[in-house]
Amino acid sequence: MPKTPSTKKCRTHGEAVKQGICFNTSVGQHILKNPLIINGMLDKAALRSTDTVLEIGPGTGNMTVKIMEKVKKVIACEIDPRMSAELQKRVQGTPLQRKLHLIVGDVLKLDALPFFDVCIANLPYQISSPIVFKLLLHRPFFRCAVLMFQREFAERLVAKPGEKLYCRLSLNTQLLARVDLLMKVGKNNFKPPPKVESSVVRIEPRNPPPPVNFTEWDGLVRIAFIRKNKMLTSSFTTKSVLDMLEKNYRIHCSVNNKIIPSDFCIKSLVSSLLLEIKFNTKRARTMDTDDFLQLLHIFNSNGIHFA
Structure with a gap:
């Protein structure tokens, strides 16, 4: 058959x-x-x-x-x-x-x-x-x-x-x-x-690994890639992101005995830092690891954390 x-x-x-x-x-x-x-x-x-x-x-x-x-x-x-x-x-x-x-x-x-x-x-x-x-x-x-x-x-x-x-x-x-x-x-x-x-x-x-806190890094990258075609200023100034960043900022200041000014505005701080390194108009889809390392460094060094 x-x-x-x-x-x-x-x-x-x-x-x-x-x-x-x-x-x-x-x-x-x-x-x-x-x-x-x-x-x-x-x-x-x-x-x-x-x-x-x-x-x-x-x-x-x-x-x-x-x-x-x-x-x-x-x-x-x-x-x-x-x-x-x-x-x-x-x-x-x-x-x-x-x-x-x-x-x-x-x-x-x-x-x-x-x-x-x-x-x-x-x-x-x-x-x-x-x-x-x-x-x-x-x-x-x-x-x-x-x-x-x-x-x-x-x-x-x-x-x-x-x-x-x-x-x-x-x-x-x-x-x-x-x-x-x-x-x-x-x-x-x-x-x-x-x-x-x-x-x-x-x-x-990579051995040794890059000197970065991966939890912080991933928190930053997650926000940037929610809408990878949007400008960073737009991605980092939504209400939910700003609420999270302000909460983390206040915890950072409390732990480090840093006084927060009465007129403090997290949105202004985020926007000014992005403008300082000329990243305000950058989009996640075009940024490499060095770009994100620079972005994480300026945020962290100014008390803004993602973990």
Whole structure:
């Protein structure tokens, strides 16, 4: 009987059921099956025999096994106990078994990530942003991360000022790391295929990090990018923003025993500082990290805080 598309689909599904594996795409289970892509990611990570590698979402272990062949230890974080069992079964009784340390659970719920030199992951795309910042705020510093993302997310990470996809994510990531787009990956390299195209990104933390309070920085950037095409004067003088800044200013003055004049006006202070550094007509979409560092410095040095 000829293999029609429907019979082929049934056969494939039958094999999956027989193996006891049913991928849950709602939590991002799209297994990377192309060995060329896997090898390419490992090459870009420049692994060393002494490395400890953190892999997030190892699935059935297609990439995990290849990593273990090159390094001292792999810490694999997997949320799905079924996948964890498949991975353990895959290396059981082999020389690779002693190299695997498996953490079953949600990596985002870990109080702290374990020590690692390199992170490699085909990430569930819905946790992309929180994972990036959990990694970048992790200490001690790791050497690099090679990560698979949804293509548009990856392009946002590397977007430059003035480009359409440039956003708060771009700015925050580039403050803390050097980010490079490595390769595009089509849907058919996964099983089951996702609905979107993917890309691989290499992230290398800046060490030492920039001398900035990240909570303060992110508070400032969040306000500027609420409407990234508006002038900064407009973004920083809305009633809700001014109310928050005045509250923080009064706390700052109280803590530092500074007297606030009776005619104090937070709007006038904010506007004058923006004018002083000629940023009043600038727009967030065209500003780079140096611009925002300058803006945060003049605000903080005049008692205006965002945390």
